[in-house]
Amino acid sequence: MRLLLAEDDEALVAGLKPALERAGYAVDVATDGVLAQRCADSIDYDLVLLDLGLPRRSGVEVLQHWRSTRKSMPVVVLTARDTWQEKVAVLTAGADDYVCKPFHTEELLARLAAVLKRSTPDMRTPGPxxxxxxxxxxxxxxxxxxxxxxxxxxxxxxxxxxxxxxxxxxxxxxxxxxxxxxxxxxxxxxxxxxxxxxxxxxxxxxxxxxxxxxxxxxxxxxxxx
Amino acid sequence: MRLLLAEDDEALVAGLKPALERAGYAVDVATDGVLAQRCADSIDYDLVLLDLGLPRRSGVEVLQHWRSTRKSMPVVVLTARDTWQEKVAVLTAGADDYVCKPFHTEELLARLAAVLKRSTPDMRTPGPxxxxxxxxxxxxxxxxxxxxxxxxxxxxxxxxxxxxxxxxxxxxxxxxxxxxxxxxxxxxxxxxxxxxxxxxxxxxxxxxxxxxxxxxxxxxxxxxx
DNA sequence: GCCGAAGCTGAAACCAGCCTGAAAGCGCAG
DNA sequence: CTGCGCTTTCAGGCTGGTTTCAGCTTCGGC
CATH class of the missing domain: 1.10.10.10 (Winged helix-like DNA-binding domain superfamily/Winged helix DNA-binding domain)
Structure with a gap:
């Protein structure tokens, strides 16, 4: 399971990356929008964790770029803004889920698992x-x-x-x-x-x-x- | 797109059902857990909207029943309780998404669309x-x-x-x-x-x-x- | 029907890619 | 520090896909 963490907050990355690795993901980190876009253009990730407030290129732009180039990996958006308008905008732009900061790591992991379960065939049932x-x-x-x-x-x-x-x-x-x-x-x-x-x-x-x-x-x- | 709305709050159903129909879904309504379970056992829904606080049989029980019988349709959970522990519990029980009441109808529709996008193998691959x-x-x-x-x-x-x-x-x-x-x-x-x-x-x-x-x-x- | 050219195909040679045992490197617990 | 188990590297052997080759068949023109 390879995952791209597109997030510029160093403290958050420092906390999240080990947790994700413990959960069994291979984690790449991109600290701005341009890097994130380039990473996912060259590698097929199983999942992308995308912060909306990235430097150089916003998360929404990056997401739209991927979707317009028919990249179909699941994208879970992280953001601090918790308005329903933004949720709608992000989800219609092609995101698969939306998590507001601050969040509990367990919740994020559960959502990632739910999204992956959905995107991989035959994994719809819980259990082994x-x-x-x-x-x-x-x-x-x-x-x-x-x-x-x-x-x-x-x-x-x-x-x-x-x-x-x-x-x-x-x-x-x-x-x-x-x-x-x-x-x-x-x-x-x-x-x-x-x-x-x-x-x-x-x-x-x-x-x-x-x-x-x-x-x-x-x-x-x-x-x- | 056939959808089961399992919800006992009549006011909510009255508002939600027309909105869902306007969005292009065929909507069945079940007002308690036992009915909901029976509906989905006999009909293959494309998606289920499941309230957790149903009479007679709780949403979690119904969800677990479906998952243990290998029913794999997407399930989006509705609930009033907004604790991260419950989110984790529900998602690990096999739900695909989690929406807290009160919610805006647009947000719900966006989430449904996101869930369906993942679960239908429609445009995922360019086809053989x-x-x-x-x-x-x-x-x-x-x-x-x-x-x-x-x-x-x-x-x-x-x-x-x-x-x-x-x-x-x-x-x-x-x-x-x-x-x-x-x-x-x-x-x-x-x-x-x-x-x-x-x-x-x-x-x-x-x-x-x-x-x-x-x-x-x-x-x-x-x-x- | 005859003939040469083009294509077909089995057998064998060749070689890149894969397998695997052994050993070195690495990290962690005691 | 030591030992242990997991990971990685290395080298030699093996496998089977690819290519070549030679003899054969098919086709079209005369």
């Missing part, structure tokens, strides 16, 4: 994410196999598997996985992903993740056959 | 490219034949087929295909294209790609005479 006999336990960082066996996952294995389970049947390139697992600071030329895929396969079974040479990996492509 | 029973799945790098059989394609086969499907009925010369599949640096004197055409035909069926001697290939010219 499960696909065809494999289920992921969000709380305990573990997975349960079809036969009931429980498998403990490391942090990265967990995020990797969740990324797969959120996009069953889709080819995920190594680059894409890299972007989702790590934030912009880390620059990998290596085969980290391959290594983790190996470890993950050893734990949950080889067949769940199929490799497509030169393209990436597919989760649970054994729908038929 | 499909021509006369053959469809190309961009996400899964595969093709689906008319009879439902799925065929996995290699990277080059995929690009080749996409090139054909983007120009149905047009003669594409080998040179032209070469330019589309490789960058200009590579200069092929060989019959790579022919080889790939063979492999592609073997996978999707011979008739899709017709050869025009000395000119090139045509996709789907005279769809199966």
């Amino acid at each position: 994410l499960s696909v065809a006999g494999l289920s992921l336990d969000e709380g305990g960082q573990s997975a349960t196999l079809g036969d009931g066996a429980r498998v403990e996952l490391s942090a990265i294995e967990f995020r990797l598997l969740r990324c797969f389970m959120l996009h069953p049947g889709r080819v995920l390139s190594q680059q894409r996985l890299n972007e989702h697992l790590y934030d912009q600071a880390t620059d990998h030329e290596s085969n980290v992903i391959e290594a983790h895929i190996t470890r993950l396969r050893r734990k949950i079974g080889r067949d769940w993740i199929q490799t497509r040479r030169g393209q990436g990996y597919v989760f649970n492509a054994l729908a038929e056959t | 490219l499909s021509v006369a029973g053959l469809s190309l799945d961009e996400g899964g790098q595969s093709a689906t034949l008319g009879d439902g059989a799925r065929v996995e394609l290699s990277a080059i086969e995929f690009r080749l087929l996409r090139c054909f499907m983007l120009h149905p009925g047009r003669v594409l010369s080998q040179q032209r295909l070469n330019e589309h599949l490789y960058d200009q640096a590579t200069d092929h004197e060989s019959n790579v294209i022919e080889a790939h055409i063979t492999r592609l035909r073997r996978k999707i069926g011979r008739d899709w790609i017709q050869t025009r001697r000395g000119q090139g290939y045509v996709f789907n010219a005279l769809a199966e005479t």
Whole structure:
């Protein structure tokens, strides 16, 4: 889960970024509107947290730019102004949710989860994410196999598997996985992903993740056959 | 767009129902929790507006019932209580949004639109490219034949087929295909294209790609005479 | 019908990309 | 500080997609 936090208030970022990372997101920070726009133009984020009062380019402008270029990632707007007119304006501009400062971190996290649940197919039901006999336990960082066996996952294995389970049947390139697992600071030329895929396969079974040479990996492509 | 308004405050219903209808929704009203549950069990609503303080059965219970029975329509919760704890509780129970009374009708409509935008897979992806029973799945790098059989394609086969499907009925010369599949640096004197055409035909069926001697290939010219 | 050109296709070579075990690096708890 | 487990790197081996090649078939013109 990769997330862009577009916010210029350093104190807020300092508090929020660790909380988001603890919740399992890879967080990029953009401190003004121009940077935010550029970030999301080059990377496919799963979600954007957008402050309206950004320097250089306002949040609304940035949002309109994204929507007019058919970028469709969920955007949650943060703002200090709590008038219903502004809410309407922001939501009709294409935002998915609207949170007023000051807010409690828990509320924000719950809203993010609600928005993501909505935007990713098949995640509408609460409880553990499960696909065809494999289920992921969000709380305990573990997975349960079809036969009931429980498998403990490391942090990265967990995020990797969740990324797969959120996009069953889709080819995920190594680059894409890299972007989702790590934030912009880390620059990998290596085969980290391959290594983790190996470890993950050893734990949950080889067949769940199929490799497509030169393209990436597919989760649970054994729908038929 | 069919919508269930689960609300027992008659004055609120009297004001809200016409506004919703004006906005283009077909509105059913349920005045208590048991009715609301029964309505949504028998009809697939596009969206439910759920008051938390319903008689006979609370909104949270109803919501939990739906989610546990894997009903996945979007639910927007209405409530008078504005504590962040309740927001978190409601959102984690599976609601999609949370609106506090009193609210402005415009704000509610904007939120409904935002929620629906997310939940309908309408414009999320440009849709699979499909021509006369053959469809190309961009996400899964595969093709689906008319009879439902799925065929996995290699990277080059995929690009080749996409090139054909983007120009149905047009003669594409080998040179032209070469330019589309490789960058200009590579200069092929060989019959790579022919080889790939063979492999592609073997996978999707011979008739899709017709050869025009000395000119090139045509996709789907005279769809199966 | 004959002939050359163009296209088809199976087999094999080639090689980029992937797998994986081992070991080094890193961070954290005791 | 030490030990442990997670993460990352590295190198060698392997796999299978891509390309080449050679022999064959098909097509169109004469």
